[in-house]
Amino acid sequence: MKFKDWNRGHQASNRSHRVINPFERLPTEIIQYIAYLLPSDADIAHFSSCCRTLAERILPGQSAIWRARFQDRYDPPRNRNSFEIKVEYQIREIVLAQKISFKHGEKDEQNLWLTVIQDMLLESSRLCGEKDMSASKSFTRIRQVVFDSGFLSIPVNGYEQRKHERPSDLFCGVQLCLTGLALDPEMSVSCLRTGYDIGTVYSYQPGDNQTPNLSPPLSIDPGVRKITQIRNFWLRHLLNPNEASFYTSYMKLLPHLRPKPSTNLTRHYTAPAENWLGYYSCIHPYPETLDAPEMRQTCGDLSAHLTQVDCMSLTLHANRDPLNWPPAFQALIPFLADERSRVYFRGVQTNHNSDDGEMYLVRGFVEPLQDVYGGFPGWKRICFAIYAANRDFLPILEGGSGQGQHGTGMFPNEAWPPIDMEVEFTCIHGYEGRLLPGGSMILGQWVDMRNTTGKGPFIFWDV
Numbered sequence: 001m002k003f004k005d006w007n008r009g010h011q012a013s014n015r016s017h018r019v020i021n022p023f024e025r026l027p028t029e030i031i032q033y034i035a036y037l038l039p040s041d042a043d044i045a046h047f048s049s050c051c052r053t054l055a056e057r058i059l060p061g062q063s064a065i066w067r068a069r070f071q072d073r074y075d076p077p078r079n080r081n082s083f084e085i086k087v088e089y090q091i092r093e094i095v096l097a098q099k100i101s102f103k104h105g106e107k108d109e110q111n112l113w114l115t116v117i118q119d120m121l122l123e124s125s126r127l128c129g130e131k132d133m134s135a136s137k138s139f140t141r142i143r144q145v146v147f148d149s150g151f152l153s154i155p156v157n158g159y160e161q162r163k164h165e166r167p168s169d170l171f172c173g174v175q176l177c178l179t180g181l182a183l184d185p186e187m188s189v190s191c192l193r194t195g196y197d198i199g200t201v202y203s204y205q206p207g208d209n210q211t212p213n214l215s216p217p218l219s220i221d222p223g224v225r226k227i228t229q230i231r232n233f234w235l236r237h238l239l240n241p242n243e244a245s246f247y248t249s250y251m252k253l254l255p256h257l258r259p260k261p262s263t264n265l266t267r268h269y270t271a272p273a274e275n276w277l278g279y280y281s282c283i284h285p286y287p288e289t290l291d292a293p294e295m296r297q298t299c300g301d302l303s304a305h306l307t308q309v310d311c312m313s314l315t316l317h318a319n320r321d322p323l324n325w326p327p328a329f330q331a332l333i334p335f336l337a338d339e340r341s342r343v344y345f346r347g348v349q350t351n352h353n354s355d356d357g358e359m360y361l362v363r364g365f366v367e368p369l370q371d372v373y374g375g376f377p378g379w380k381r382i383c384f385a386i387y388a389a390n391r392d393f394l395p396i397l398e399g400g401s402g403q404g405q406h407g408t409g410m411f412p413n414e415a416w417p418p419i420d421m422e423v424e425f426t427c428i429h430g431y432e433g434r435l436l437p438g439g440s441m442i443l444g445q446w447v448d449m450r451n452t453t454g455k456g457p458f459i460f461w462d463v
Contacts (some may be wrong), residue, residue: 008245016304017173018363018441021051021053023050023051023053024345024441026055028057029057029058031054031062032057032058032064032065032084033244034047034048034157035048035054035058035065036064036065036068037067037412040234041069041093042137044058045219045431046185048440050326061081061082061083061086061087061310062068062082062083063082063086064082066085066086066089067082067085067280068363069089069357070085070088070089070137071137072450073089073092073137073141074089074120074123074138074141075123075124075127075128075136075137075138076127076135076206077123078127088270091100091116092116092120092242093114093430094118094313095116096113096141096145097437098113100113100149100151101149102151102157102171104265104269104433105157105165105438106157106165106167106168106171106198110171111168111170111419113388114168114170114171114174115170117142117145117174118170118173118174118374118375118376120138120139120141120142121138121139121174121177121178121263121265121376122266122375122376123138123254124136124137124138124139125264125265125266125267125438126264126266128263128264137205139261140429142178142181143181143455145185146178146181146187147188151175152175152178152181152182152186152191152235153174153190153191153237154191154192154193154195154432155195155196155228155231155232156194156196156232157171157381158168160241160247161173162454162457164357166225167225168374169224169373169374169375170224170372170374170375171374171375172224172225172227172228172377173224173372173373173375174374175222175228175231175267175372176227176228176231176373176374176436176443177262177374177376177436177437177438178261178407179259179406179441179443180229180259180260180261180262180440180441180461181261182235183234183238183239183258183259183260183340183461184258184259184431185236185239185251185259187257188255189235189239190239190240191232191235191236191239191381192235192236195232195236195238196229196230196232197229198233198295198297198313198371200226201229201230201233201456201457202283202445202455202457203445203455204212204286205408207370212334215238216351220409222372223371224434225273225435226371227433227443228445230443230444230445230457230459231459233281233297233457234246234279234315234410234443234457235301235441237297238250238279239244239425242461243298243301245281245295245298245301245309246279246300247296247306248309249279249280249309249310249311251391253311253352254276255399256279256382256463257330257463259440259441259461260440260461261438262436262437262440262441263438263440264436264438264439265343265376265437266377266437266438267378267439268378268439269323269439270318270343270366271316271318271343271345271366272316272345272366272382272435272439273316273423273439273440273462274315274316274317275313275314275315275462275463276313276314276315276316276442276460276462276463277311277312277313277314277352277460277461277463278311278312278314278442278455278459278460279300279309279311279458280312280431280446280458281298281299281310281313281456281457281458282298282299282455283297283298283299283456284299284322285294287336288296310351310352310354311351311352311354312349312350312351312352312460313349313350313351313354314347314348314349314460315347315348315349316341316345316346316362316364316384317345317346317347318344318345319344319346319411320344321344322339322344323416324344324345324346324363325344325364325365325383326416326417326418327417328356328417328418328420328421329385329430329449330450332447332449333383333430333432333447335365335367336367336369336381337367337368337369337381341367341368342365342366342367343365343366344363344364344365345362345363345364345365345366345384345429346361346363346364346365346410346411347361347364347384347411348360348362348410349362349386360387360388360427361383361386361388361411361412362384362386362387362391363385363386363387364382364383364384364385364431365382365384366380366381366382366435367380367381368380368381368433369381376437377437378437378439379435379436379437380434380435380436380439381432381433381434382431382432382434382442382444383431383432383433384430384431385428385429385430385431385449386428386429386431387427387428387429388425388426388427388428389414389418389424389426390423390424390425392426393415393420393423393424394414394415394416394418394425395414395415396412396414396415397413397414397415398413399429421449422449425449427448427450428448428449429446429447429449429454430446430447430448430449431444431445431446431458432444432446432447433445433458433460440461440462441459441460441461441462442458442459442460442461443457443458443459444457444458445457445458446458451459
């Protein structure tokens with residue numbers, strides 16, 4: 001036999017006895033299910049690299065593995081095809097696995113991380129509706145990521161630089177929308193005093209006599225940066241026992257009465273929620289300088305005029321009367337939006353879990369803000385006055401239980417509107433703040449409307 005004939009026959013014999021790849025015999029569904037069961041994405045990559053058959057059945061965008069793994073970790077996607085789900089899954093897994101840091105500012109890496117968190121917050125809000133956010137897989141993932149990264153504990157940009165970097169709207173928007181989560185003691189947030197400027201929090205402006213004077217109220221929208229600093233002040237004083245200010249009072253609140261993550265950041269609403277709890281802060285006497293790091297930051301430390309720190313309770317009800325914010329109030333805290341979009345309300349303020357019997361009346365309004373800070377819609381401006389009227393000048397009218405033109409079944413029918421705040425009120429504080437997206441948190445500043453040298457930050461949350 002010639003060599004050519006022998007070799008040709010030997011090759012034919014080898015072809016007839018070639019070992020067939022066992023994976024070629026398996027249905028695509030079985031191969032994809034095996035890949036889905038692998039512990040990590042790295043294992044999937046190694047498995048698919050074993051041969052071309054596996055790669056062709058596992059890696060394409062239409063592979064069922066990507067939707068299955070996405071739904072294991074995140075809320076079920078809506079209106080996305082298989083390829084889009086694969087891309088979104090891979091982006092999230094790669095970006096969120098990185099150890100993120102903002103100590104040198106906000107660069108492309110940090111911006112991408114914030115964008116992914118923002119998308120997940122909005123997605124979980126839309127899918128959860130009015131349900132508890134804890135039921136959201138996406139929000140559970142966010143909670144773990146921000147806990148591991150310490151993002152909420154160091155809420156400033158460039159904190160290891162000589163001068164802190166100006167934060168972007170996206171940075172502030174994400175921080176503010178996570179305020180309810182940050183105020184959960186289990187998150188172990190430990191905001192430092194360097195996380196905010198105390199002069200901004202109290203709107204101090206140094207005077208000629210070195211005693212800080214107060215700048216005008218918040219009436220020109222300060223944007224999210226000032227509100228973020230006020231939020232950081234409250235993180236510090238509500239969660240840090242070393243401040244010995246509001247910590248004890250806050251920790252005494254039952255868990256269900258503390259702030260919770262907003263159930264729906266994209267929720268549409270007009271009037272504010274009915275029941276609120278919160279705190280305000282003041283400082284007396286004013287410090288001579290704002291530079292000392294050990295400076296007293298609040299009378300909540302009980303070393304001045306306060307004898308105890310009480311949690312405030314608000315009960316609010318919509319009320320159509322435009323005179324709930326009369327011209328005398330507008331002189332200090334004016335309107336910013338169109339009258340047609342404004343909603344007025346009345347209410348009462350008491351001290352939570354207190355039997356002191358003190359009760360103050362509340363009047364105010366809510367109006368929308370056009371800006372979409374950080375890509376989050378639904379920011380609103382809320383202004384209200386908490387007051388005790390001088391009944392010699394603003395008496396309760398006949399039908400005082402609320403039968404008159406300006407009364408309701410809950411609130412007194414008092415002579416209204418006022419003209420002279422110094423004479424017609426024994427005390428009155430004006431509150432101007434921002435309702436964060438979802439409407440479950442208010443942050444802002446208050447001012448004594450009879451003596452505007454009194455001013456400070458406040459926080460309220462929906463219960």
